[in-house]
Amino acid sequence: MAEQARLIDIYIMGRHCQVPEGLTILTALEYSGYRMLRGCGCRAGFCGACATIYNFKNDPQLRYDLACQKAGEPDMCLVQIPFFPAVKAVYDIEKLEADGEKIKALYPDIVKCFGCNTCTKTCPQELEVMWFMTDALRGDIRAVADKSFDCVMCGLCAARCPQGLVPYNVALLCRRLYGRYLAPVSEHLDNRISELDSGEFDAEIEELKKAGEKELRRRYAERDMEPALEQQWE
Numbered sequence: 615m616a617e618q619a620r621l622i623d624i625y626i627m628g629r630h631c632q633v634p635e636g637l638t639i640l641t642a643l644e645y646s647g648y649r650m651l652r653g654c655g656c657r658a659g660f661c662g663a664c665a666t667i668y669n670f671k672n673d674p675q676l677r678y679d680l681a682c683q684k685a686g687e688p689d690m691c692l693v694q695i696p697f698f699p700a701v702k703a704v705y706d707i708e709k710l711e712a713d714g715e716k717i718k719a720l721y722p723d724i725v726k727c728f729g730c731n732t733c734t735k736t737c738p739q740e741l742e743v744m745w746f747m748t749d750a751l752r753g754d755i756r757a758v759a760d761k762s763f764d765c766v767m768c769g770l771c772a773a774r775c776p777q778g779l780v781p782y783n784v785a786l787l788c789r790r791l792y793g794r795y796l797a798p799v800s801e802h803l804d805n806r807i808s809e810l811d812s813g814e815f816d817a818e819i820e821e822l823k824k825a826g827e828k829e830l831r832r833r834y835a836e837r838d839m840e841p842a843l844e845q846q847w848e
């Protein structure tokens with residue numbers, strides 16, 4: 615007979631529940647009867663929808679994680695933050711310039727940062743949030759885009775900032791400015807898009823659309839891999 619998973623006690627918004635050990639927080643919520651209409655998206659650590667705050671019964675220190683990535687632990691007391699009403703500047707990226715001063719113009723409150731570092735301690739992605747906010751203050755778009763690259767926009771940094779700053783939205787602005795104006799042009803991508811636009815692959819795509827799953831899997835397994843990618847797996 616299959617061995618049964620050990621049950622652990624957790625507390626969901628104050629309600630005591632018992633869930634099998636090893637479930638992620640997200641799955642534990644569902645196991646306990648919660649239907650996730652909000653606070654759940656990709657289930658893979660990318661969309662940032664499942665921001666969760668928790669502490670333990672005998673340890674009041676708050677911790678922050680993505681519910682789809684963090685396993686439940688005994689005596690966890692948890693709440694979710696599926697939405698946080700944070701400031702978000704409205705702009706048309708096509709009408710902006712890659713000028714660092716634009717960051718302060720759209721998010722003037724960033725000057726109020728007093729360096730408490732709560733944002734960094736809160737980030738479930740372990741990003742150096744306070745440092746990229748310092749870069750934003752200096753107008754260094756490239757540095758902010760680089761340091762915030764793994765941000766999943768969960769909003770926990772804004773939820774916890776005592777000054778009401780919105781690091782994740784500041785970083786999004788910088789990544790957009792970087793992508794639109796500063797990132798080097800990828801020649802081979804442009805070439806491939808022209809090939810697609812010219813219909814060069816239309817027949818092949820139509821053929822793939824008609825292929826069954828088995829055939830698609832076979833072709834995927836047998837596809838040519840670029841040399842750089844192959845080397846990564848050696």
Ligand code: FES
Binds near residue numbers: 655659664681682766
């Ligand atoms: S559901 Fe998307 S990051 Fe957790």
